[in-house]
Amino acid sequence: MSARSIHSFSELRRRARKLGPKRVAVVMADDDIALAAVWEALQLGFAHPVLIGDDANIRRVASAGGLDELIRRSEIVATDQPAVAAAEMAGGGRADLILKGHIRTDALLHALLNEEAGLRSGRLLSDILFYEDILSGTKRLIGITDGGLNVAPNLDQKKKIIHNAIEVLHCLGFARPKIALMSATESISEALPSTAEAAALTEFGRRGGFGEADVFGPLALDNALLTSAAEAKGIRNPVAGQADCMVVPTVEAGNLLGKAVKYFAGSQCAHVVVGAKVPILIPSRVESVDDKINAIALGVIYGSR
Numbered sequence: 032m033s034a035r036s037i038h039s040f041s042e043l044r045r046r047a048r049k050l051g052p053k054r055v056a057v058v059m060a061d062d063d064i065a066l067a068a069v070w071e072a073l074q075l076g077f078a079h080p081v082l083i084g085d086d087a088n089i090r091r092v093a094s095a096g097g098l099d100e101l102i103r104r105s106e107i108v109a110t111d112q113p114a115v116a117a118a119e120m121a122g123g124g125r126a127d128l129i130l131k132g133h134i135r136t137d138a139l140l141h142a143l144l145n146e147e148a149g150l151r152s153g154r155l156l157s158d159i160l161f162y163e164d165i166l167s168g169t170k171r172l173i174g175i176t177d178g179g180l181n182v183a184p185n186l187d188q189k190k191k192i193i194h195n196a197i198e199v200l201h202c203l204g205f206a207r208p209k210i211a212l213m214s215a216t217e218s219i220s221e222a223l224p225s226t227a228e229a230a231a232l233t234e235f236g237r238r239g240g241f242g243e244a245d246v247f248g249p250l251a252l253d254n255a256l257l258t259s260a261a262e263a264k265g266i267r268n269p270v271a272g273q274a275d276c277m278v279v280p281t282v283e284a285g286n287l288l289g290k291a292v293k294y295f296a297g298s299q300c301a302h303v304v305v306g307a308k309v310p311i312l313i314p315s316r317v318e319s320v321d322d323k324i325n326a327i328a329l330g331v332i333y334g335s336r
Contacts, residue, residue, distance in 0.1 A: 037204055068324045077328060178287075232248065
């Protein structure tokens with residue numbers, strides 16, 4: 032990792048504070064967790080909340096949570112089409128990032144990615160999640176992509192997912208991020224197409240296709256994160272055992288891995304959808320206030336590129 036890279040969520044928030052505040056459009060903002068998160072982000076200095084949705088419901092939920100001061104310090108956009116309003120605001124330069132509130136992800140993305148919204152950039156959208164890893168004995172942020180949008184990406188789509196991840200990691204100060212191409216094994220097997228694709232992507236990266244990044248695979252989970260496991264398997268590559276980001280073969284793998292680091296390892300998380308003209312934050316409704324604050328900080332940093 033670069034000496035300038037961000038190692039923890041506390042560092043992520045400090046970096047965001049230097050770049051903010053950014054206008055955070057909360058879609059269907061009558062959501063207690065989302066409101067608590069933008070209130071904290073406002074107090075930390077990196078968010079200016081724009082609360083979109085049913086005015087009465089937003090005020091009711093905020094008051095129930097003791098957040099009347101948030102209402103006084105936020106912009107409220109009353110509408111019965113909050114996703115459309117958020118898209119129009121972001122497309123018109125009146126919002127810097129979009130945070131999902133009490134709305135389904137598919138409904139939000141449908142409105143945001145409508146051609147008339149003006150948020151499409153021509154790039155593939157993908158989600159990158161970060162968690163705090165401690166396996167090496169030192170806390171560091173590690174990414175997982177894509178556990179949110181692309182169900183079974185083909186080789187070309189995986190190239191785009193990797194490019195998106197590298198862009199985010201560069202924003203976080205990783206001068207030459209180490210990207211691990213994940214599978215169930217580090218050996219190439221006809222029974223596992225993801226291993227052959229990983230080998231092809233590795234060769235593409237070796238020829239300079241991914242720019243300033245080391246991209247290598249296939250790797251299994253242990254030898255992507257643990258130097259001792261990589262050494263035991265005789266894998267010699269800068270990525271092995273020291274991955275900054277893991278590229279999973281399918282959305283199921285990414286979703287399960289992301290939930291495992293949260294619920295089994297107890298890590299906070301943050302994730303952002305990249306590829307549109309503004310960062311889109313689609314945290315699960317069960318993610319914590321801290322997770323959503325982290326996501327806002329991540330969106331602020333990425334949106335300041």
